[in-house]
Amino acid sequence: MKRHLNTLFVTTEGSYLAKDGAAVQVRFEKKTILRVPLHNLDGIVCFGRVGFSSQLAAACAESGVSISLMSPYGRFRAAVVGFSPGNVLLRRQQYRVADDPAATGKIARNMIVGKIANTRSVLLRAARDSKHEERSERLKAAAEKMAPLLSLVRKATDVDSVRGYEGESASRYFSAFSDLTSDPDFEMKGRSRRPPTDRINALLSFLYAMLSHDARSACEACGLDSAVGFLHRDRPGRPGCALDLMEEFRPVLADRLAVSLINRRQINAKGFEVTSAGAVRMNDKTRKTVLAAYQQRKQDEIEHPFLGEKTTMGLLIHLQARLLARHLRGDLDEYPVFIWK
Template identity: 55%
Template sequence: MKRHLNTLFVTTDDSYLSKEGESIVVKRQGKKVLQVPALTLDGLVCIGRSYVSTPLLRLCGEKGLTVSLFSPSGRIIGRFEGPATGNVLLRRDQHRLSLDPAARLAIAARFVVGKVANSRTVIRRGARDHGDPQGQLGEAADVLGRILRKVEHATDLDELRGMEGEAGRAYFRAFDRLVTRSGREFEFQGRSRRPPRDRANALLSFAYGILRHDLRSACEGVGLDPQIGFLHADRPGRASLALDLMEEFRAPLADRAVLTVINRRQVSGGDFRARPGGAVHMKEAARKALIVTYQKRKQETLTHPFLREQTTVGLLPHLQARLLARHLRGDLDGYPPFLAR
C-alpha cells in the first residue's frame, strides 16, 4: 500500500514559500509560520496571492510534488510538475482504447455507474437521517436507482452522457433537502457554476477544484495521461481522465464535505462575498473551514469494496487510478469503480 501523503494548502494572501534543506517553509511578513518535510507531502496547493521561490519549485520537481495555483474562488490557474514519468506502454494502451468506440463506452459506463450509485448512497443516507424515505429524497433515490439499472445498456456515448445528465439533475433537485440548517443563508436552488450564484454552489465549486487536483495527481502518479479520457471529450487544457475518475468521488467526498460545513455551522453567510453580476465568492474563513473538513475526511479509514483491504479515504484516488491502469493493461476484465457504503 502506498503511504498516505498529504497535500499542503496555503490559503493566506502574501504568504512566501521557500526551500530550507529538504523542507518547505512558509513565511508571512518575514516570520516563519510553518515548516514541513517535503517527503511527507504529495502536493502543494496555493489559493489566492502567494509567492513560491524558484529553489522550492526545483525541489518539488525533483520530489515529484505537483504545485497547483488556484484563484480565491477555487478556479485553477495553473500547475507546475516535474518531468513526466510512467510506463509508455501503459499510455499507449490508454490512447489506443480511448479510440476504440466499444472499449471507450465500456470504461465510461463504469465511471457513470460509480457516480450514480454514490449519489444515490448520499441521498439514501440523507433520507434515512432526516426521516424522508417517502419524500423528495426518497423519490430522487428511486430515480437514480432506475438510471443505474440502465447505464450499462447504453449503446453509445451520447446516450450514456444523457443518462449521466439526467442523474445529475435528479440529484441536485433533491440536494437542498440534504441541507438541514434552518434559514435561507445556504438555500440551494440548483447547480450553478462559472460563476457560482449562491453560497452552496461556491462551496461545491471550490471542493470540486480540490478534488480535481487530487485525481489528476493520482493519474500522473501511476503513469496515466490525465488529458486522455473516456467519458469526457478531449479538449486542449482539459484533464479529461481526471474528470472521469472524479465522477465517482463527487458525492461521497466533495459534496459530503460541503454538507458537513453547512449543517454543522462551520461557515456563515458573512464568510462569502457577492460580486457584481451575481457571482458569489468565498472568503478565507470559508475556504479554511472546507479544507480542514475535506482533509479530515481523507484521514478516515474504510475497507476498499473491491480490494478488500483497509485504506484511508485519501488513498482512494490513487487506488482507483491503479485499478484503471490494471484494466488498461489487460490485467482486469473491467474497471471496478469505487462504490461508497
C-alpha cells in the first residue's frame, strides 16, 4: 500500500533544485534554504522560473518522485516522470477498453455519477451549515435540480450522453456556487478558464491544477497510462485518465477547500491581481496559503466507502486508481466510484 508522502512546492522564482546525496536541496541566490530527503516525497511542483539539475531529475525518476512544471499561476506545462512500475498487460488492457464504446461508457458513467453525487453533497452540507434561511433554501433547491440528472446518468449507456449530463450538472452547480461563499468579492458569474476572469475561478483553477498533479501521480504509480482516459477524449498533451480520476474529487478536495478558505477569511480579495489582459491571478502570499491548506486537507482522515478502511484524503485518489486498474484487469465487475458522505 502506498504511504502518504509530502509534495514539495517551490514557489520562489529563481530557485534552483539540486541533488544532495539522497535529498533534494533548494537554493536561492546561492544559499541553501531547504533540504528534503527524497524518500519523504512523492512529488515536486515548480512554479514559474525554477531550475533543476539533470542529476536530480534522474534521482527523482529512479525514486518514483515526479517533477511537475507549472506556470507561475498554476497552469501545467510539463512533467518529469520515471519508468512506470506497472506491467505492460495492464496498459494493453487499458487501451483495449478505451477503444470499446460500451466498456468506456460504463466507466465514464460511474465516474460522473460520483461527481454529481458529490456536488449535491457539497450543496446540501452548505445548506445545513448556513445561518441564512434564504441562502439555505436556494442551496437545497439547487441540489434538488441535480437529482434528475443523477438518475439520467445512471441509465446512460454511451459516453456522449454522459458528457452531456455532466455538462448540464456542472452548469447548474456553478450557477449556485456563489451561495456557498459569504464574501461578495468572490461571487461567481459562471465558470471561466484560460484565463480565469474572477477571483473564485482563479482559486478553483489553481486547486484543480494541484489535483491534476496528484491524479497523474496516482495513474503512474499503479501502472496506468495517464494519457488514455475513458470520459475525456484523447488529445496530445492531455492526461485523459488523470482528468477522469479527478472528476469525483473536484467537489470534495478542491471546491470544499476553496469555500472554506473564503468563509474562514484565510484569503481575501487583496490577494488577487488583474493582468492587463483581464486575467485574475493570485499573488505569492495567497498562493502559499492555498498550498498549505491543500496539503493539510490531504492529511484529513476518512473511511473509504468501498474498502471500509480508514485512509487520508490525499491517498483516496491513489486508491481509486488502483480500483480502476483492478476493474480493467477483470477483478471487479464495475469501477467502484468514490461517493462522499
